Amino acid sequence: MVGGGDGAFIGAVHRMAARLDDEFELVAGALASTPARARASAAALRLPLERSYDDYATMAARERARADGIDMVAIVTPNDIHVVCDKPLTTSLADAADLVARVARSGLLFALTHNYSGYPMVRQARAMVAAGALGAVRTVQVEYAQEWLSTALEATGQKQATWRTDPTRSGPAGCLGDIGTHAFHLAEFVSGLSCTEVAAELSTFVAGRRLDDNAQLLLRFAGGARGALWASQVAPGSQNALRIRVFGDAAGLAWEQEHPDRLTIARLGAPPETIVRGGPGAGPAAAHATRIPGGHPEGYVEAFAQLYRDVAEQLQARVAGRAPDPRALLVPTVADGFRGVALVAAALDSSRRNGAWTALAALPASSEIQEHLHSDP
Amino acid sequence: MVGGGDGAFIGAVHRMAARLDDEFELVAGALASTPARARASAAALRLPLERSYDDYATMAARERARADGIDMVAIVTPNDIHVVCDKPLTTSLADAADLVARVARSGLLFALTHNYSGYPMVRQARAMVAAGALGAVRTVQVEYAQEWLSTALEATGQKQATWRTDPTRSGPAGCLGDIGTHAFHLAEFVSGLSCTEVAAELSTFVAGRRLDDNAQLLLRFAGGARGALWASQVAPGSQNALRIRVFGDAAGLAWEQEHPDRLTIARLGAPPETIVRGGPGAGPAAAHATRIPGGHPEGYVEAFAQLYRDVAEQLQARVAGRAPDPRALLVPTVADGFRGVALVAAALDSSRRNGAWTALAALPASSEIQEHLHSDP
Amino acid sequence: MVGGGDGAFIGAVHRMAARLDDEFELVAGALASTPARARASAAALRLPLERSYDDYATMAARERARADGIDMVAIVTPNDIHVVCDKPLTTSLADAADLVARVARSGLLFALTHNYSGYPMVRQARAMVAAGALGAVRTVQVEYAQEWLSTALEATGQKQATWRTDPTRSGPAGCLGDIGTHAFHLAEFVSGLSCTEVAAELSTFVAGRRLDDNAQLLLRFAGGARGALWASQVAPGSQNALRIRVFGDAAGLAWEQEHPDRLTIARLGAPPETIVRGGPGAGPAAAHATRIPGGHPEGYVEAFAQLYRDVAEQLQARVAGRAPDPRALLVPTVADGFRGVALVAAALDSSRRNGAWTALAALPASSEIQEHLHSDP
Amino acid sequence: MVGGGDGAFIGAVHRMAARLDDEFELVAGALASTPARARASAAALRLPLERSYDDYATMAARERARADGIDMVAIVTPNDIHVVCDKPLTTSLADAADLVARVARSGLLFALTHNYSGYPMVRQARAMVAAGALGAVRTVQVEYAQEWLSTALEATGQKQATWRTDPTRSGPAGCLGDIGTHAFHLAEFVSGLSCTEVAAELSTFVAGRRLDDNAQLLLRFAGGARGALWASQVAPGSQNALRIRVFGDAAGLAWEQEHPDRLTIARLGAPPETIVRGGPGAGPAAAHATRIPGGHPEGYVEAFAQLYRDVAEQLQARVAGRAPDPRALLVPTVADGFRGVALVAAALDSSRRNGAWTALAALPASSEIQEHLHSDP
Secondary structure, eight states: OBSOOTTOSHHHHHHHHHHHTTSOOOOOBBOSSSHHHHHHHHHHTTOOGGGBOSSHHHHHHHHHHSTTOOSOOOBOOOTTSSOOSSSSSOSSHHHHHHHHHHHHHHTOOOOOOOGGGGSHHHHHHHHHHHTTTTOSEEEEEEEEEOOTTSSOGGGGTOHHHHHHTOHHHHOSOSHIIIIIHHHHHHHHHHHOOOEEEEEEEEEOOSTTOSSOSEEEEEEEETTSOEEEEEEESOOTTOSSEEEEEEEESSEEEEEETTSTTEEEEEETTSOOEEEETTSTTOOHHHHTTOOSOTTSOTHHHHHHHHHHHHHHHHHHHHHHTSOOOGGGGGSOOHHHHHHHHHHHHHHHHHHHTTTOOEEOOOOOGGGHHHHHTTSOO | OBSOOTTOSHHHHHHHHHHHTTSOOOOOBBOSSSHHHHHHHHHHTTOOGGGBOSSHHHHHHHHHHSTTOOSOOOBOOOTTSSOOSSSSSOSSHHHHHHHHHHHHHHTOOOOOOOGGGGSHHHHHHHHHHHTTTTOSEEEEEEEEEOOTTSSOGGGGTOHHHHHHTOHHHHOSOSHIIIIIHHHHHHHHHHHOOOEEEEEEEEEOOSTTOSSOSEEEEEEEETTSOEEEEEEESOOTTOSSEEEEEEEESSEEEEEETTSTTEEEEEETTSOOEEEETTSTTOOHHHHHTOOSOTTSOTHHHHHHHHHHHHHHHHHHHHHHTSOOOGGGGGSOOHHHHHHHHHHHHHHHHHHHTTTOOEEOOOOOGGGHHHHHTTSOO | OBSOOTTOSHHHHHHHHHHHTTOOOOOOBBOSSSHHHHHHHHHHTTOOGGGBOSSHHHHHHHHHHSTTOOSOOOBOOOTTSSOOSSSSSOSSHHHHHHHHHHHHHHTOOOBOOOGGGGSHHHHHHHHHHHTTTTOSEEEEEEEEEOOTTSSOGGGGTOHHHHHHTOHHHHOSOSHIIIIIHHHHHHHHHHHOOOEEEEEEEEEOOSTTOSSOSEEEEEEEETTSOEEEEEEESOOTTOSSEEEEEEEESSEEEEEETTSTTEEEEEETTSOOEEEETTSTTOOHHHHHTOOSOTTSOTHHHHHHHHHHHHHHHHHHHHHHTSOOOGGGGGSOBHHHHHHHHHHHHHHHHHHHTTTOOEEOOOOOGGGHHHHHTTSOO | OBSOOTTOSHHHHHHHHHHHTTOOOOOOBBOSSSHHHHHHHHHHTTOOGGGBOSSHHHHHHHHHHSTTOOSOOOBOOOTTSSOOSSSSSOSSHHHHHHHHHHHHHHTOOOBOOOGGGGSHHHHHHHHHHHTTTTOSEEEEEEEEEOOTTSSOGGGGTOHHHHHHTOHHHHOSOSHIIIIIHHHHHHHHHHHOOOEEEEEEEEEOOSTTOSSOSEEEEEEEETTSOEEEEEEESOOTTOSSEEEEEEEESSEEEEEETTSTTEEEEEETTSOOEEEETTSTTOOHHHHHTOOSOTTSOTHHHHHHHHHHHHHHHHHHHHHHTSOOOGGGGGSOBHHHHHHHHHHHHHHHHHHHTTTOOEEOOOOOGGGHHHHHHTSOO
């Protein structure tokens, strides 16, 4: 991995994502722009120090020489080096065209993490449009609103804000490049249409900011569809409010990133339907990107992971002979298991006795040690 | 891992969860009830065959003998063996009491995966109640509704339905034990109250079913609070509709598992507030269980992971000289990156020219190979 | 009208409701418990003073003698007189049975304002259940939660709270009689089932309160369906949260009074549908109770009425030579009309000129008088 | 009233709205474009025939001569006569300017039914922006989407569609004039800002349609705020989806016409709040336009009115010796009242007996006549 060290945000997401399906292992990295921070970050991630490199060029050279060298590199740096695989691809059109040509010649894969296209219901939406469920597409409304740059956060030195608002690092576009391009990709990805022309109004509302923080675009698509794109980082109340609506001559659909498991489709003359990931109406395109049953939001895995993480903290604290983070003590224990069994026993008894009120069995005294685990310190 | 092989559901969730934060690695397993299925499952998970065991006893013995033996076991079998760490703890109160005592004596950790307590906003809710934000708790309304057993699914031999409706495997409770205990744990976990008495009405609506599929309970809590618990597996339209509302003399709160990132709190005399994971009002209890910024639902990681999984499929297909799953071809490519850069260039130009309509630059011809990756076959 | 004078709430609702379809006119009343307040209330409603009576008996006698005497009486008093047509019908079962018999003998109509049964989508829900859309009903979950009695409001002398918490006026039930009976009627009305048995837990959480303020009931219905009813007036965050869910062996439905125009129905194996008043899927039962097209919430009429009311205030202020309520000056004027026409003209021009930015025409100077009407004083 | 006769939609809304607060009475009308239809419409509304006029000029002349002549005229015709008080004001800018001048000279009131500005929470939103709750306004996103013209409905002769898509009757704008002007008024009304420039893209998607059915506008406001307006009548799934969001440097707010009783406001650094009509946070501007308590949607009055209308139908059927509309038989009766009292009695008894299941009292036999009123024929 190049970039993604201490203080970064997206690098950790890439690592979690790469681990989730156990298809990749992180074995080497040039994780930060200074050797010291790179090594510290590598240590934190338990990378062998000899595979923590000071820069990506060195990493490329050394790893190429290893029998067990890296198979793929995830580049998750800010936008100011000349190869990126997070968007935007480059900061100039010429560089982009050049890179496209190089990749085409190389015959290698080049994946760009327009990650929103990985949501099951976005895949479902694209498949439904492609299958003609909407008829001919007429209008595409897409927006991505955030609030976090409503003030001059970059003036505080906050890392995320600083490079995103610096034209020497982000290139000539701010909000438009940072999140507008995600909304734009989503619009073309779901609608299956190619945008041919835009009319744009870029604004900078925060005094002293050097790049746009609000963008209003009108869109014309090949074939005559029309649309609008709004991207803003100065919209209080919006966190990552990426939302798309596509309307055809037969139906319309709507999807919101903050409720990613639901896709609404309304066919003319029929009640609107809500298709839920893993539920009725979700097809193979969604199934391909679905790990767990419908109704369990995908955060379900993170909630499960939290228990594992808290257990790890308790184990590590024991080994280190220190007190664990008290918040890691909320993991349910055998005592909670007893409570559940006691509920079942009492409820069965009550039901057999025509609903008579029935007391729950108390925990054996000896489990008091366990019991305290269940309360906040 | 014991159990969780081919055909299981929760095992895969445990594996993803254990991997997510990279604190655990799966190294050995007794993954199924027959050696053949156990080995097949182990192979699918890339376990060294010598560490795929026919039963958990053998695994315990052999691993104990290894220098690199297992540190922790995740037991994710159906409820019909005598040690479980998924709920319900046991199928009889006596066994539960015995197990509590054994664990207390052992001094070992015993984690029970009441996984819903791992959600950041559930942790937040518990912390707010504990901090007195609700005042004295008066009423707790908790429910867990599903639809999947609305018909006699067990008669079709479906694995999940079969063991869950078989008293010899699940014990004397059906819906109540399977999901009612989750709702019950959530009620005590969030309210911080201990339930002392229940009045229950258990029903079996599907003809021929041997265990309850709908449970209505009234609850009395220590200190005088009252509540109701509804658990149903015959509620069409409900997938995993776990929902809790707690009302005190100063405020009330509400949380729904299907929208886990939001917690609503209403204080008397003030407009209701929505606290979002990672957003304003979310405190340290939630932060401890939060991996990514608010507004990005936790499924955000899974969406990212989907791109990694699809890239892996493309790489593996190349190695194997086969065609990749066409659905894995939806990964955005350098061509999409070019589109984004073209958007930025056109929008900047349009904005400079007072919003004049401006065409997007076309892809270099040589990138046609890449381009096709972007369309469904 | 008997009752419904100064300080009452429901009387005004009855009057607005009776007027809405222009089938009734209020011509006489015994509007309050003292002659003075009755007359003052009559004057406020522009009733001829000779038709403002001191008590309902006098009104009945006098009106009977008039050629143009009343055709129907709306009785909207607190529950402490012996004939009521708002619910609860009486405060004792014997009185209720007696009244039923009297009404049956009289052959007259007797309408009880279980007003929630008048919502179009409640009519739709009942019709769908009756038509078998849900199959055999298994479970009914109904609840009515409010927050307004979370504190001892009656101790402040607030009129609504005082009589509702006084057993000598409300009878032996508080929350249960006041709103629980509405939820109960809705459960039977929508499900078409008759409740045969209840198991109840009534609580009083506010110190010193003489009647229940929280009620938990389990319900058994003829034919085997089961249900739960929760009524509470001590649930912070709840205003008039009347909600019903009915689940059958083929489908489930859900309706909420705070979003009355939407009915959700989920059939096993199909995506849930949202039926909107006046929209696709809404049948004759809903149409019978529908006045305006779908998507316009019924409050649409009230919003329209607000403009009429504000115009009336302006007219009356002119006649009286006084300044109007400044809030009545928000009615859009001809100046706003001009703005709309200017928008249309500018937009047509811009569109013809390929989206060029186009200025809106300014108001003629002479309209300044009108213009100021559009701004808050 | 001029217009609003048989086949019209908005006329009936105006009548209901004018009646609701009992400040106006309909006494005369020129209700349709042919004398016969005008008279038939007048009869249906119970107007004295001598006050049903063939045209508005005759009505104006005759009513002026009456001692009890009309005080105000509500003009609710299609847009093709030269005076309107529904929007758009005129079909040409010159006519609008002329009308503004005439009204200014006349000194008379001129109310334009931009009815959405009558919603309590729209008044609240405007007041909050005016009070500085949002800080300096930066962005205004407004939209009004409908689906009803997604097909060539005008080709079927449907009255509403026909005049709205006929340039000789609606003027040069279709969707933009019909609903875009409402969205535009709302944007200026709530934001308190004046729009100075627009860049527009008007489209006609339905083949053969003579006016725009989709409009995308970018907006520039005095003071530097930016915005976008989308109006569409070809958006499947949208009924009257009028929605506005305003973002300032301190907070943002959102309101949707289909859920008019709720206003969301998000202040930077604080959890978003939901202000409900009649609830905490709703101020005097909203109170002025509020008739009933929060939580009761304004449709609550219509639901009440439905019972009155059904009773009227039953009374009229008796007088006419005909069978009533069976749908009018759903009015709850004394039998339902008995059920409620029986519930209270049984619940009190059960609660006293520690929740024992308790049967509800049965209706006296003599009430069978009433009982049948409660079931659909």
